[in-house]
Amino acid sequence: MITIKNASVRKVLKIIIPFLLVPAVIVTGVYVFKENSYMFISVAVIMLSMLLFVSGFEKKKTGTRRLIIVAIMTALSVVGRFIPIFKPVTALTVITAVYIGGEAGFLVGSLSALISNFWFGQGPWTPFQMFAWGMIGLVGGLLSKFLKKSHAALITYGVLAGIVYSFIMDFWALIWNNEIISFEAYLASLVTAIPYTAVYAVSNMLFFALLAKPFGEKLERVKLKYGV
Numbered sequence: 701m702i703t704i705k706n707a708s709v710r711k712v713l714k715i716i717i718p719f720l721l722v723p724a725v726i727v728t729g730v731y732v733f734k735e736n737s738y739m740f741i742s743v744a745v746i747m748l749s750m751l752l753f754v755s756g757f758e759k760k761k762t763g764t765r766r767l768i769i770v771a772i773m774t775a776l777s778v779v780g781r782f783i784p785i786f787k788p789v790t791a792l793t794v795i796t797a798v799y800i801g802g803e804a805g806f807l808v809g810s811l812s813a814l815i816s817n818f819w820f821g822q823g824p825w826t827p828f829q830m831f832a833w834g835m836i837g838l839v840g841g842l843l844s845k846f847l848k849k850s851h852a853a854l855i856t857y858g859v860l861a862g863i864v865y866s867f868i869m870d871f872w873a874l875i876w877n878n879e880i881i882s883f884e885a886y887l888a889s890l891v892t893a894i895p896y897t898a899v900y901a902v903s904n905m906l907f908f909a910l911l912a913k914p915f916g917e918k919l920e921r922v923k924l925k926y927g928v
Contacts, residue, residue, distance in 0.1 A: 713755040717748050718838050726827045730875060738824040742814050745830045749810040756803030765928045770804050777812035790861050791907035793833050794840035798848060799919035802841020809833030828872040836861045858908035862901035866893055
């Protein structure tokens with residue numbers, strides 16, 4: 701496991717990768733390379749996600765142990781996408797972020813989208829799913845101190861995360877299918893998607909209510925035992 705020892709470099713990477721480089725790569729794919737670039741863009745997003753993950757720790761041993769947890773949570777997320785209608789990806793991504801770190805949450809979210817889409821179908825939507833779930837995890841990690849203290853706040857964040865995910869995917873559909881982007885067209889897209897957004901938000905609420913406490917307790921024990 702590669703580590704980045706310079707603290708200043710790590711801090712810069714934590715900002716520019718999710719908020720600048722990943723969006724820039726996705727936008728470049730949409731407007732420059734078009735529909736033939738989605739696998740290239742997806743691979744580029746994963747590479748940036750890994751770099752972001754590496755920037756989140758100092759010691760090689762700690763990073764290796766975190767990576768094992770990321771692999772397990774990603775596997776559970778991928779399997780969970782096979783559940784009809786209700787999908788636990790957001791819940792598992794945010795739980796990882798809250799207890800292991802925002803960088804780990806970003807990686808779980810992006811990996812879950814990429815890997816599961818080998819079954820559900822790869823396409824130009826994949827990088828947007830990777831970014832949406834990744835950012836939901838990252839922000840969850842940034843809010844971890846608050847979310848750990850309140851189960852109600854964590855469930856509320858899950859509901860809001862479901863809405864934000866839908867907003868991002870509706871934006872993808874708009875820019876991919878329309879040369880001219882307008883607020884009216886985006887608003888119409890949001891209104892049309894209300895039933896799907898509502899189902900996703902409710903499913904997140906249920907998964908957070910069921911999974912947050914048991915998974916959180918297990919991750920806390922792992923952190924204590926192995927010094928993650």
